[in-house]
Amino acid sequence: MSATADDLPAVRSAEALYTAWEEQHWSVGALPFAEDAAGWNELSSFWRDELLGAIRELHAGEVAVTETLTPLIDFAHTPADRNYLCTQIADEARHVAFFDAYLEAVGAIADVRAAADLATYQDVFEPALRRATGAVREEPADPGRWYAASVHYHLVTEAVLGVTVLRSTRQFARRVRVELPALEQGLTNLARDESRHISFGLASARRGVADGHGEPILEAYTAAIKLAARVLVGPDRRSAAPVVPAALRARAAQIEGQWGVARDRVARNLGLIGLEDAVDGVVTAWDEAREAALDDYEATFGAPHPVRQAQALGAGAAR
Amino acid sequence: MSAVDLEHAAAEVRRLVGQMSPLGPREPASEDRIIEDLGYDSLAIVEMAMTLETELDLDRIPEEAAIDVVTVKHLEELVIGILRRREDAS
């Protein structure tokens, strides 16, 4: 059912990723946080809320991946993989330090720590990530478990959710009318680091598929992307739905654009690891999970999600 | 809601749309087109609409009232329509 590893585009080896890491260091302490602190005070409350919501999700994701990587390191399949993964955990710690320092600088760390509700990622995805990585320790001799954990970690948290939220946050940060150079530089550095992490995940999963572990990999991927669709919809978090139709449509288009980016990644990852044949089934599972999350949103808030409100508004009201 | 209040709301709409224009703060005319004349793109429209809703405490509008907005005048009418409906409902 799968393409052979030779047919697929090249991905960087663990050795090459280690070398790239040595050349791509950056320092949280060197970022101009004071400039962002000044800029942050000039942001409209709309943009402050939008950015803070996104940063909070990214922060929660970074904390979760920092806490869950060690089983993958302990039971890495080769010494080169282990060396690479040790660089990754240093990166993840740096990412947590970056968001901590950022939230502190703009005066939002206390609010984030005191928030009564969890970030959507923590609520919806993190338990599955913890289960999948914890299962590696319980049965280290089962390579399927290692691959299933790496799928939750690298292919879905990083290559679907991380990429998507990082991208939209960077767009927001560039779009606001005040300068936020520490955020801009920090997120650029983060994106570079994440691209190494994702390369490793794709190379590992591809090797897993080639070695006959396609089934647990696909099973884990399907389960994880359903949760990822739910994270992006955020059925337990009210999403602002403007009453001005043009604004509602623009808002819905912005959200749907983000979902579309994630959906493309979901499909593309499968092609890159040699599971091209599974794309249709997995994308259908993604769409169904998104619709179910939208139903749940409506049940919770007694009003449709802005994306559904915009659909109901239809093209009829357009001028 | 009195005519004075509605006139005040319309003036508030004009003030906010002018203040938040991506081209820089200005005093817009009712005939000004929000996208073409005042430089709004889709994200700026969302930001402006959300601010307007917070400041004027607007709630969801029924679908049949959802006229679309091209000019500042359309936006004033939409807001006044929402405020009137709320008045009628209470």
Ligand SMILES: [Fe+2]
């Ligand atoms: Fe990270």
Ligand SMILES: [Fe+2]
């Ligand atoms: Fe990462």
